[in-house]
Amino acid sequence: MGDPAGIGPEVVCKALMTMSDADRAAxxxxxxxxxxRRAAAxxxxxxxxxxxxxxxxxxxVPLLAIDAPNRDAILPGQLSVDAGEIGYLCVERxxxxxxxxxxxxxxTASLNKTSLRQAGRGANGHAGILAALTGATKSYAxxxxxxxxxxxVSTHVSLARAAEVCRTPLVLETIRAADLHMRTAGVARPRVVVAGLNPHCGEGGLYGRExxxxxxxxxxxxxxxGIxxxxxxxxxxxxxxxxxGKYDIVVAQYHDQGHxxxxLIGGHDCVNVTAGLPILRTSVDHGTAFDIxxxxxxxxxxxxxxxxxxxRMKPLARNPAAA
Structure with missing residues (x-):
């Protein structure tokens, strides 16, 4: 449900309202x-x-109930230790x-990094939680x-640091992850393209050798x-x-180059997927929107x-070859 002080419960209920009975049951x-239940009302x-x-x-709708600690202290639009804790517990389960x-x-619906940190559950949001809970050494946004x-290739690092980590082993790992992700998403023969780090891909070394x-x-x-x-x-x-339509997935070198x-183009249809985990996970691509x-x-x-x-990813989730 995400952070209950945010819009997570509301958007979950609204999404459920558009489903067929069969999809709700699943x-x-x-x-x-x-x-x-408050959001449903x-x-x-x-x-x-x-x-x-x-x-x-x-x-x-089936509900796996996890009771929030100190529920009455969780107020709409406010940072809360208790909201951070219940948000974490839901992801953990x-x-x-x-x-x-x-x-x-x-x-997953959205979590608030500050509330998570206040609850002692780390400040890196879902990415850090998922890595810790699954034992994944590397995941990709x-x-x-x-x-x-x-x-x-890199996300939450400075632009200077992104240039430093843009090295052959990590770029290669990201290309592999891109290919596997698209196969998991149902593309039989993914077409991957890698964006250059420097303007004009360095112009033969004029703007950088990376x-x-x-x-x-x-x-x-x-x-x-074979990729x-x-x-x-x-x-x-x-x-x-x-x-x-020339390519299915772009390997971006740093956060803003891809985001x-x-x-801008994907708008409300842009979905956050975490690749490289031993489980399949999608998420909204927005925050907790405390203001509304x-x-x-x-x-x-x-x-x-x-x-x-x-x-769309579900049919391949049980496929050992895809996993």
Whole structure:
């Protein structure tokens, strides 16, 4: 359900309202029952949350109830230790279920990093939580939209640091992750393209040697492994080529190189996917929106897109070859 002080419970309920009875029955909501029922009443949801285990009547929604500590202290739009804790506990339970094979895909609403830090659960949001709970040594941020997908060699580091970490081994690992992610998403033969780090890919060394000395060798190594990968292509043209259908996924070298075009073009349909984990996970690509929390005006489009992406990934979740 995400942070209950934010818009997570509301957008979850609004997304559920647009589903068929069969899809609702196949969607296990993990959250505090008071907040989820309060959100359902806020939006006028025509269904009930039914706590599992047990039979769920047609049209209603199964709820794995996790009670929030000190529930009354969690207020709309306010940072809270207790909100951070329950947000963490919900993700923790979802990951355990996914690792056990009891659910296919985890789809998360937004958490607040400050509330998580106040609760002693780390300040790196979902990324840090998922890595710790799954034992993953490396994961990758993928932004997926109907137009194209983008995966990042580096994300939450300074621009100077991003240039430093753009080295052949990490670029090659990211290309591999891009190829595997697209296969998991149902693309039989993904077309990967790598964006250059420097303007004009360095212009033969005039604007930097990284593209020639580090990125190029990674691309060559990936091709030798049988991956369909092109590049490096200058960052100012590569996304238009992807939008035009030439490529399925772009390997961006740093956070803003990938995030700006993905969010600008993808809009509400841009979904956050974490690649490189032993489980499948999608998420909304927005924050907790404390300024509008519990007012009933939150737009559920991104949550709907994240759930739709999760459903597209589901058939391959049990496929050992894809995993």
């Amino acid at each position: 969607t296990l909501v993990i959250g505090d029952p008071v907040f989820m 806020l939006v006028g949801a025509p269904f009930a949350f039914v706590e599992t285990p047990g039979a769920v009547p047609a049209g209603d 979802a990951v355990h279920l996914a690792l056990a094979g009891e659910i296919d895909v985890v789809c 993928v932004l997926a939209s109907p137009q194209f997908s983008v995966i990042h 593209d020639d000395d580090q990125v190029g060798p990674a691309i060559a190594a990936a091709r030798a492994e 369909d990968v092109a590049g490096p292509v200058p960052g100012d043209v590569v996304f238009q080529q992807a939008i035009d 700006i075009p993905a969010k 929390a519990w007012t009933g005006v939150a737009d559920p489009s991104n949550m709907k897109a994240a759930i739709a992406m999760a459903r």
